[in-house]
Amino acid sequence: xxxxxxxxxxxxxxxxxxxxxxxxxxxxxxxxxxxxxxxxxxxxxxxxxxxxxxxxxxxxxxxxxxxxxxxxxxxxxxxxxxxxxxxxxxxxxxxxxxxxxxxxxxxxxxxxxxxxxxxxxxxxxxxx
Numbered sequence: 001x002x003x004x005x006x007x008x009x010x011x012x013x014x015x016x017x018x019x020x021x022x023x024x025x026x027x028x029x030x031x032x033x034x035x036x037x038x039x040x041x042x043x044x045x046x047x048x049x050x051x052x053x054x055x056x057x058x059x060x061x062x063x064x065x066x067x068x069x070x071x072x073x074x075x076x077x078x079x080x081x082x083x084x085x086x087x088x089x090x091x092x093x094x095x096x097x098x099x100x101x102x103x104x105x106x107x108x109x110x111x112x113x114x115x116x117x118x119x120x121x122x123x124x125x126x127x128x
Contacts, residue, residue, distance in 0.1 A: 029074050035105075036073045039066065039112065046116060049123045058119055065115035072108035076101040 029036045043066035050058040079101040083094045 025074070029070075029077065033073065033077050036070055036077075039069055039073070042116065043112075046119050046123065050119060053123070053126055055122070058122065061115055062119055065112045069105075069108040069112035072105045076105045 030040060031037075043062055047059060047062050047066075050062060080098055083097055087094050
C-alpha cells in the first residue's frame with residue numbers, strides 16, 4: 001500500500017497482503033517466542049472448555065484477556081529486538097526501555113492470570 005505522506009510503497013490497497021503479513025508475524029511469534037506459545041495453548045484449552053459448556057461471556061473474557069497479553073508480549077519482543085538491533089552493547093537507556101516494555105507485559109500477564117485462574121476454577125467446578 002502506498003504511504004501518502006512519505007510517497008513510498010506500491011499504489012493500491014492489498015487486504016490479502018496485509019492479512020499475510022499479520023499471519024506471518026503471528027506464526028513467527030508462536031514458533032520463536034515461548035512466552036507467546038504457552039499462553040496461547042493454555043488459553044485455547046480453556047476457550048474450548050468454556051465453549052463446550054456454552055459459557056459465552058467466559059469465552060469472550062478469555063479471548064479478550066488472551067489477546068491483551070499476546071499483544072503485549074509481541075510488542076515487548078519487537079521492542080527488545082529493535083533495541084538489540086540499534087545497540088548491541090549494554091546501555092542503561094536501552095535497559096530502561098526494555099524494562100518498561102517488560103512492565104507492560106507484567107501488567108497484561110497479571111490480568112490474564114487472574115482471568116485464566118478464575119475461568120479454570122469455574123471449569124473445574126463444572127466438571128465436578
